[in-house]
Amino acid sequence: MSDVILRMRGISKTFPGVRALDDVNLEVLRGEIHAICGENGAGKSTLMKVLSGVYPHGDYTGEIEFEGQECRFGGIRDSEHRGIVIIHQELALASNLSIAENIFLGNEQSKRGLIDWNRTNADAAELMGRVGLDENPVTQVLDLGVGKQQLVEIAKALSKRARLLILDEPTAALNDEDSAHLLNLLRGLRDEGITCVIISHKLNEVLEIADRVTILRDGKTITTLDADGLTEDKIISGMVGRDLDHRFPPREPVIGEEVLRVENWTVHSPTQHGRLLVANASFRLKRGEIVGLAGLMGAGRTELAMSIFGRAYGTGISGRIFKDGREIKLRSVGEAIKHGIAYATEDRKRxxxxxxxxxxxxxxxxxxxxxxxxxxxxxxxxxxxxxxxxxxxxxxxxxxxxxxxxxxxxxxxxxxxxxxxxxxPDVLILDEPTRGIDVGAKYEIYTIINKLAEDGKAVLLISSELPELLGLCDRIYTLSAGRITGEVPRAEATQEGLMTLMTAGQEARP
Known part of the structure; x- marks a missing residue:
């Protein structure tokens, strides 16, 4: 791991009104996992798009040297031909095609001008085995979860004989189990001699897997650090230019009267007949209060929130909703907004x-x-x-x-x-409001949430990050298998206690 596989020198890239990269330098060693960290807008993804040819030579200034040779990529095909493959945060798969078809899309296995399906499926199965994807190659991608779709992308990259693999926020949408599997896979690829560059806001994962870390801030290179002895606080200090002594802004809650009460709320799946997503859930919110909703992936958190917000999701919905002590009917999103209820979705882009x-x-x-x-x-x-x-x-x-x-x-x-x-609104439901956001921007979002509560709004905060819930919320409800399993005051809440409640009764999932 002594030689340099990639050098980027003096890279600058300008968009109208914005200088996204300003004389950035990056060195990546052969066979390492190199993390790039920085706040949103620091230039991380832009730098990787320059490297991979998304922004072709001529659209930027500076030099790229890969395996000792200067590169001037005119597009993605040029970089892939040299063995540089990028997997973007937004997965680029054709959902109506099979796993095998996606792996070799644009690089079809043909014989005499026709696709050789036997070879395609056999080669796909071999690549799937390398990434630990235990599925039939003819399975449609739309039938896979996000974690397995990410593995399809990596198998696709390996089919192109990648020597440098770039992953942009690869675990942003994954649960803990899928994230752990992906990190183990990257370690295995490193052992095979494949160099990886990973962009991630999850600093605990960066510390777990990276050999070195380069920090960008405001489009400039700040420093490159060895992972040995590195801490989250050091990375954060480099990212934001200051120490964050407190991850969460201070707040003195002033809690008022009950503003929203949900009783015996039940929601069925719109796609799987008879399946319960939420079962007899009851909770309450007060003015000036931040209430957390904790649950594992698939617990029904988003389904609960969307169904309350004007029945935006689900079927066979039953239960009662009270606003300021009076029962209300929320039969549409428009009615929910009219009654002072807002929902900020977990998928802001869609x-x-x-x-x-x-x-x-x-x-x-x-x-x-x-x-x-x-x-x-x-x-x-x-x-x-x-x-x-x-x-x-x-x-x-x-x-x-x-x-x-x-x-x-x-x-x-x-x-x-x-x-x-x-x-x-009087009630604001925030579903994963800091997903895919760096620590500096998170602090700003936390400040906004606190201000909403100070203004007398009731906030229901859904988050997969237990420290976030513990740092912001006055009370926390836990949800498991569609059922409310606990209500814990802030003073009594711990990660271990919440996790116990979040996994309660899963064997009896409806």
Missing amino acids: YGLNLIEDIKRNVSSAALRKLARRGWVDDNEEYQVAESYRQSMNIKAPSVASITGKLSGGNQQKVVLSKWIFAD
């Missing part, structure tokens, strides 16, 4: 934002009635509202005319929150 629209339109989208004048939206007022949120929420964009899809994940999340805060 359901929370219009990525091809600008910030201004996204911020106003949930409460256009507040801007309507004789049936028309007041454009000037819409601009002023969006601009006020851009400044108060510290959304890093040149203007509210910036396209939302071009913002970093943390800034997109701030736009989602701005949209719902502008709608002025």
